[in-house]
Amino acid sequence: MPSAMGFLQRFWSYAILLTVPVVIPPAFRLTLLQFCAGVLTGCIATYYVIPGVYNIFIYPFYVSPLRHRPGPKIRSGDPTEPYTTWMRTWPGERFIRAIGFGHSDVLLVTRIDAFREIFQTKADLFIKPKFHTRIITPITGVGVVFSKGEEHKKIIRQRRAEINAGKVDIGAEPDMLTYMLMEQSVENPWPEDKIMDNVLNFMVAGYETSGNTLTWATNRLSIRPDIQDKLRAEVQGLLARKLNPDYADLEGLRYLNNFCKENLRFQASGIMAAREATEDVEVCGSLIPKGTSLLMIPHIINRNPAIWGDDVDEFNPDRWDNLSGDAKDPFALATFLFGPRSCIGRVFAMLEMKMVLVEVLSKFRFEPEVKQEDIVRVNPCPALRVSGGLKVRVR
Structure with a gap:
């Protein structure tokens, strides 16, 4: 997050705490629940609303180091x-x-x-x-397409362990990875990178x-x-x-x-x-x-x-x-x-x-x-x- 945003957050945090005694009239007595609700509202404004306003209306147009680059104003047409x-x-x-x-x-x-x-x-x-x-992953799960590196290898090792333990029914789960792991020879198994490729x-x-x-x-x-x-x-x-x-x-x-x-x-x-x-x-x-x-x-x-x-x-x-x-x-x-x-x-x-x-x-x-x-x-x-x-x- 840009340093200017951090400054704004700190400024508004202090401002909320300092102005609470001022904005509440002495004759108006707050319950503890009301006071906590007010502080919570201030915190939400500080950490969500203000950053949102900053990121949408200020940073892209006045702070971003890329703001001078040429670019379109609208989107239209087919995918290309x-x-x-x-x-x-x-x-x-x-x-x-x-x-x-x-x-x-x-x-x-x-x-x-x-x-x-x-x-x-x-x-x-x-x-x-x-x-x-x-x-995407909350909808589709991680899987092999959106995984990478060690995550790919973990998926292979997990499936291989399930096959070795007899927990996989190839008729019920006919996926490509399972077929490849079951068909490879014990003496000459495929490297994990080759399997994932x-x-x-x-x-x-x-x-x-x-x-x-x-x-x-x-x-x-x-x-x-x-x-x-x-x-x-x-x-x-x-x-x-x-x-x-x-x-x-x-x-x-x-x-x-x-x-x-x-x-x-x-x-x-x-x-x-x-x-x-x-x-x-x-x-x-x-x-x-x-x-x-x-x-x-x-x-x-x-x-x-x-x-x-x-x-x-x-x-x-x-x-x-x-x-x-x-x-x-x-x-x-x-x-x-x-x-x-x-x-x-x-x-x-x-x-x-x-x-x-x-x-x-x-x-x-x-x-x-x-x-x-x-x-x-x-x-x-x-x-x-x-x-x-x-x-x-x-x-």
Whole structure:
């Protein structure tokens, strides 16, 4: 809490105690209960009401070291539209300031160099926001998704102990972690880190994000028959040579690889990743105060004209054959995040998408069923999902 807030709290605490004898007329006799109620009311005002007023109406606008940063005044649009608008309104800024829940400071990160420091070189100084954990875990429980480090290992050890004690009925509790622990060999058990990596991959990346990515891919194929025909020709050429292609064969499909990357760039399935500074830290020359929340929106890197050029809003798989400038940076495709906390299933996700597309393109043709302007995205939502699903005509 800022020092100014501490001063205000102490000031009002002393003021309440000093003014009690003054504001109570001598002729008015308070019972002990009434006196205690008055003191309690004063304490509540001191420690809750006054800090609330300070944090909402004073600190963000007159005290915060981030108050001079540019930032939006309102929120609107689908899950990605407002962030893209802000990024293009202030194209030269690494950080765009917004007012978050409870009028706290939130920084939207818009430049590759800032992302690199936050997610790679200084990743140990940024954690998942405590506020998000406090809000979500009372509803969902801690579990494996919102746990980390030693908490992950405790979950594994607890489940392993329950299995060894015969307390787990696999038929009644068919969860992924239990299956993995029961199937591993006694002589060669899996390391705990490997177990958690696989469980998280199946839970977080294996269904929601992959499903959404393929949804947008089929939609793109339906409205771009030129791209669909080019992909189909490449796929049919491969299958004519080899009916059961392997990993190397799929990797050799240049246009399919370009299409998958462009699909991930154009519509990143995950909306955002949030981090919180654990201490005062400098990022690209800017001070980030302890406790500041930072939002990483893959969409604003993937659709940034300063990185991808003036045709950033054009779906063009061929761009991947001629990358230049910042677009050649590995951090330019932000869909899987970066650094030690990036998506562990990125290679699997790419392979999965290619396998599905090879299979469906060899058998079906997609045509649009709905107008693009009629597609409604779910908002708010942590993933880029379509309200009511996205229909295409399959022939």
